[in-house]
Amino acid sequence: xxxxxxxxxxxxPRIDGIVKATGEAKYxxxxxxxxxxxxxxxxxxxxxxRILNIDISKAKRLPGVRVxxxxxxxxxxxxxxxxxxxxxxxxALEKVRFIGDAxxxxxxxxxxxxxxxxxxxxxxxxxxxxxxxxxxxxxEDAPLVHDHAPKNISYKADLFYGDVDKAFxxxxxxxxxxxxxxPIRHGFIEPHAALASWDNSGKLTFxxxxxxxxxxxxxxxxxxxxxxxxxxVVQPYIGGGFGGKNEMFNVDFCAALLSQKTGKxxxxxxxxEEVLFAYRQRHPTLIDLKTGLKKDGTIxxxxxxxxxxxxxxxSIGAMSLYLMCAFFCMPYRLPNMxxxxxxxxTNTQPSCAMRxxxxxxxxxxxxxxxxxxxxxxxxxxxDIRLKNALKPGETTPNGFKITSCGFExxxxxxxxxxxxxxEEKPRDDxxxxxxxxxxxxxxxxxxxxxxxxxxxxxxxxxxxxxGISLFTGSTDAGQGSDTILSQIAAEVLGVHLEDxxxxxVDSDVTPVDPGTYGSRVTFITGNAVRLAAEDVRNQLAExxxxxxxxxxxxxxxxxxxVFVAESPERCLPFDKLVKxxxxxxxxxTILGRGYWAPEGLxxxxxxxxxxxxxxxxxxxxQVAEVEVDTETGFIKATRMxxxxxxxxxxxxxxxxxxxxxxxxxxxxxxxMEEIIRKDGQTMNPSFLEYxxxxxxxxxxxxxxxxxxxxxxxxxxAKESGEGIQVAVVPAIxxxxxxxIGVPFKRIPITPEMVLKALKK
Amino acid sequence: xxxxxxxxxxxxxxxxxxxxxxxxxxxxxxQLGLTGTKKGxxxxxxxxxxxxxxxxxxxxxxxxxTQAQGKDxxxxxxxxxxxxxxxxxxxxxxYGAIQCGFCTPGMIMTSRALLxxxxxxxxEEIKRGLSGNLCRCTGYVKIIEAVKNAxxxxxxx
Numbered sequence: 001x002x003x004x005x006x007x008x009x010x011x012x013p014r015i016d017g018i019v020k021a022t023g024e025a026k027y028x029x030x031x032x033x034x035x036x037x038x039x040x041x042x043x044x045x046x047x048x049x050r051i052l053n054i055d056i057s058k059a060k061r062l063p064g065v066r067v068x069x070x071x072x073x074x075x076x077x078x079x080x081x082x083x084x085x086x087x088x089x090x091x092a093l094e095k096v097r098f099i100g101d102a103x104x105x106x107x108x109x110x111x112x113x114x115x116x117x118x119x120x121x122x123x124x125x126x127x128x129x130x131x132x133x134x135x136x137x138x139x140e141d142a143p144l145v146h147d148h149a150p151k152n153i154s155y156k157a158d159l160f161y162g163d164v165d166k167a168f169x170x171x172x173x174x175x176x177x178x179x180x181x182x183p184i185r186h187g188f189i190e191p192h193a194a195l196a197s198w199d200n201s202g203k204l205t206f207x208x209x210x211x212x213x214x215x216x217x218x219x220x221x222x223x224x225x226x227x228x229x230x231x232x233v234v235q236p237y238i239g240g241g242f243g244g245k246n247e248m249f250n251v252d253f254c255a256a257l258l259s260q261k262t263g264k265x266x267x268x269x270x271x272x273e274e275v276l277f278a279y280r281q282r283h284p285t286l287i288d289l290k291t292g293l294k295k296d297g298t299i300x301x302x303x304x305x306x307x308x309x310x311x312x313x314x315s316i317g318a319m320s321l322y323l324m325c326a327f328f329c330m331p332y333r334l335p336n337m338x339x340x341x342x343x344x345x346t347n348t349q350p351s352c353a354m355r356x357x358x359x360x361x362x363x364x365x366x367x368x369x370x371x372x373x374x375x376x377x378x379x380x381x382x383d384i385r386l387k388n389a390l391k392p393g394e395t396t397p398n399g400f401k402i403t404s405c406g407f408e409x410x411x412x413x414x415x416x417x418x419x420x421x422x423e424e425k426p427r428d429d430x431x432x433x434x435x436x437x438x439x440x441x442x443x444x445x446x447x448x449x450x451x452x453x454x455x456x457x458x459x460x461x462x463x464x465x466x467g468i469s470l471f472t473g474s475t476d477a478g479q480g481s482d483t484i485l486s487q488i489a490a491e492v493l494g495v496h497l498e499d500x501x502x503x504x505v506d507s508d509v510t511p512v513d514p515g516t517y518g519s520r521v522t523f524i525t526g527n528a529v530r531l532a533a534e535d536v537r538n539q540l541a542e543x544x545x546x547x548x549x550x551x552x553x554x555x556x557x558x559x560x561x562v563f564v565a566e567s568p569e570r571c572l573p574f575d576k577l578v579k580x581x582x583x584x585x586x587x588x589t590i591l592g593r594g595y596w597a598p599e600g601l602x603x604x605x606x607x608x609x610x611x612x613x614x615x616x617x618x619x620x621x622q623v624a625e626v627e628v629d630t631e632t633g634f635i636k637a638t639r640m641x642x643x644x645x646x647x648x649x650x651x652x653x654x655x656x657x658x659x660x661x662x663x664x665x666x667x668x669x670x671x672m673e674e675i676i677r678k679d680g681q682t683m684n685p686s687f688l689e690y691x692x693x694x695x696x697x698x699x700x701x702x703x704x705x706x707x708x709x710x711x712x713x714x715x716x717a718k719e720s721g722e723g724i725q726v727a728v729v730p731a732i733x734x735x736x737x738x739x740i741g742v743p744f745k746r747i748p749i750t751p752e753m754v755l756k757a758l759k760k
Numbered sequence: 761x762x763x764x765x766x767x768x769x770x771x772x773x774x775x776x777x778x779x780x781x782x783x784x785x786x787x788x789x790x791q792l793g794l795t796g797t798k799k800g801x802x803x804x805x806x807x808x809x810x811x812x813x814x815x816x817x818x819x820x821x822x823x824x825x826t827q828a829q830g831k832d833x834x835x836x837x838x839x840x841x842x843x844x845x846x847x848x849x850x851x852x853x854x855y856g857a858i859q860c861g862f863c864t865p866g867m868i869m870t871s872r873a874l875l876x877x878x879x880x881x882x883x884e885e886i887k888r889g890l891s892g893n894l895c896r897c898t899g900y901v902k903i904i905e906a907v908k909n910a911x912x913x914x915x916x917x
Contacts, residue, residue, distance in 0.1 A: 017853035020861030021845065023796020023836035027862065030795035187896045189800045189808055190862040239798075239862030240896050272801040478860025478897045653856040657898055661859065664899030687805035687894060695887040698900035 028193035044096035047680030100278030159609035161397035162336030167301035171292030190239020211241030212515025241477035331443030367730030406645030406706030436739025440730030444723025445614035447520025457511025460592035466575030473513025492533035494557025519719030526714035531594025620644030633751030648716030658721030666728025770838030807893030817873035859897035
């Protein structure tokens with residue numbers, strides 16, 4: 001749908017581009033305060049052990065050390081869980097549960113002294129038997145990671161709709177397979193860093209690399225037993241999050257605690273190696289999947305059993321497991337479903353949310369199995385998807401209401417793209433390289449409704465020269481939301497993007513916000529910004545109406561001007577209007593306020609899984625062309641196409657950047673990345689040995705968006721960039737299936753796996 | 761025991777007191793306040809700490825401050841002249857090659873050294889040249905496009 005916008009849909013450079021290109025943008029580790037001390041964390045070398053004693057006396061005596069803290073210096077607050085109880089101390093008290101669990105922290109004059117002090121802390125551990133495999137962890141005789149969790153089950157889910165047993169009997173074709181996904185990293189280049197400054201009036205100011213500062217704001221108050229109004233969380237620039245910087249971590253807590261104890265600002269910067277072995281990962285999964293279809297390709301029933309390795313702590317894992325179980329219902333019609341899952345504790349790195357949040361793993365299984373089914377039934381993989389694609393107006397069995405939906409369009413467009421690609425390149429030139437094309441599809445949320453606060457707020461201040469300051473509680477972790485939100489404000493107010501100044505999150509000033517996760521910011525905060533801007537526009541329209549002798553309803557704001565709808569020659573420049581407003585009478589203060597959350601959404605019942613999770617869903621199809629070298633086993637993604645439905649894209653260029661990032665990230669997920677552990681020890685905690693895509697892995701990415709417009713989204717927009725991550729993995733795996741006839745059921749696909757399969 | 765050294769950074773000379781094992785990266789960030797150069801991994805694996813030393817792109821986390829004496833060092837802060845962005849910086853902004861921005865200074869410095877040496881690189885040369893700079897956000901597509909455009913712009917001058 002083509003609409004006549006000034007800012008929306010345009011390829012506008014991001015508003016923080018220049019300060020990032022010049023090195024002026026300050027990230028948490030770049031900040032300094034006078035008298036600042038440096039902190040370091042001491043971590044457990046054992047996967048499972050009881051802490052018998054910690055002797056900090058030698059460490060305390062090292063010249064330059066100001067304070068050493070252990071779990072005994074805390075109130076024992078346990079973090080984690082949404083509708084479940086927290087289980088993670090920021091500094092371990094009785095036990096350590098994975099290699100990397102923090103047991104002590106030091107603040108000293110510089111990093112080197114702090115590091116030396118760590119070596120002087122004497123911890124007496126009693127090693128306990130460790131369990132590092134989730135299946136072993138669920139056995140009767142397995143050591144318990146947490147006393148409160150028998151069989152090491154940290155969360156379980158059992159969602160069922162319709163009657164799968166009956167439906168399977170009526171299917172013409174039933175397929176069962178086991179799939180496996182390895183643990184992978186978020187991979188943000190900026191390590192965790194925190195700077196905390198406690199003053200003697202009992203107020204804490206905190207700067208940290210957090211993609212959702214308000215989680216830290218709340219947890220910090222609880223963990224330090226201080227009232228919320230004494231905590232101020234300020235957000236610097238963030239060097240990527242991908243879901244791995246949502247939670248408050250030990251580094252954040254210890255910076256604050258050390259500052260409280262010393263009365264000095266304390267900065268802690270974690271090393272990349274620590275990021276890679278001591279923080280979070282994507283849930284590795286084992287999925288037993290059974291799908292039943294009719295011979296015409298209609299999907300009738302699906303049954304899944306999922307074992308997700310949650311590592312040592314719950315984190316956000318309950319939500320992760322729920323999403324894994326629930327999202328088998330998207331993006332195809334599925335009348336009968338039963339998905340059971342266990343999230344299991346093991347003595348390894350804790351798992352949390354990562355781009356796609358559990359859904360990439362399960363959709364990999366579903367999409368690959370669907371391709372196998374298509375082949376065996378004798379149907380084209382695209383046709384089988386078209387047959388089952390959800391349409392606008394449908395509701396899934398668990399209650400997801402599909403409103404705007406360009407899914408069918410994305411499949412038909414992908415068909416055209418594939419036809420063109422097949423003409424351009426031969427499938428097989430008889431040599432060792434085999435070429436294949438595969439697809440994957442997705443449906444995703446635009447901001448999930450979870451229990452608790454789900455409303456975004458925005459505040460707009462108008463400057464005397466017509467400039468605009470916009471404040472929300474939402475954080476840009478690199479995805480570009482600062483720019484998107486500013487564009488929305490600019491469009492409503494009829495000004496240009498460069499007239500907007502975006503204020504980054506400061507909990508003293510900005511409205512509370514649930515956070516940057518679940519692809520919620522454009523959709524939810526975007527609407528709050530739209531409302532705040534409309535509030536300002538209404539205030540100014542009153543003034544303009546008086547000046548231009550018209551009805552406020554007839555005043556149009558466009559292109560830095562305001563004019564009367566039917567007689568545009570009666571106009572004022574925007575900045576002049578503002579001056580009239582601010583200087584007439586005793587002077588008006590123009591401040592706009594808006595807050596928004598999707599209406600009419602029930603909070604999902606996590607027991608039954610029933611409930612509409614999101615006000616709208618995005619959809620799409622990913623196409624991947626791959627080349628398999630049958631001599632070396634190496635697979636290369638040679639080009640990709642994404643046909644996606646994000647409603648109206650707010651910024652074409654930023655949207656492309658997000659999709660391209662997702663595409664190449666998917667190449668890593670499918671072909672390169674894997675955390676390798678032995679007995680709980682991470683063997684590859686470095687960028688050298690944990691291979692992430694480089695420029696050499698980049699390929700051409702064609703991007704097409706469907707012609708859809710969401711009635712609820714700001715200017716018709718829905719999420720973009722996270723949903724597609726769900727589809728990239730199966731597109732590549734299915735491409736390999738097409739190339740060499742082997743459907744791999746484990747990711748990443750290694751060259752060894754390829755060669756072994758080819759031998760058979 | 762600290763050593764007295766002289767460093768020339770972005771055209772200015774500095775008298776500094778450094779420990780022998782301190783890296784150029786640490787000295788740039790902590791002593792000179794030039795925080796534009798980022799510490800990503802401290803092991804030479806991510807490229808975020810790239811600066812240009814005597815015309816070559818180097819990893820400042822793997823160079824001792826004492827080794828940098830007598831050399832001409834250019835950091836991201838030294839690229840723009842009189843408030844005017846370097847063509848690469850302008851291209852990165854214009855073509856959407858920046859997302860979280862953390863890899864950006866290193867990426868731009870590596871690109872700058874590449875274009876200085878090879879003013880009209882092919883796409884393959886750009887990819888190879890930047891293969892030591894990790895980015896998790898962009899997928900590299902627009903970074904490669906930005907470098908191509910900057911080199912075309914510089915050629916037309």
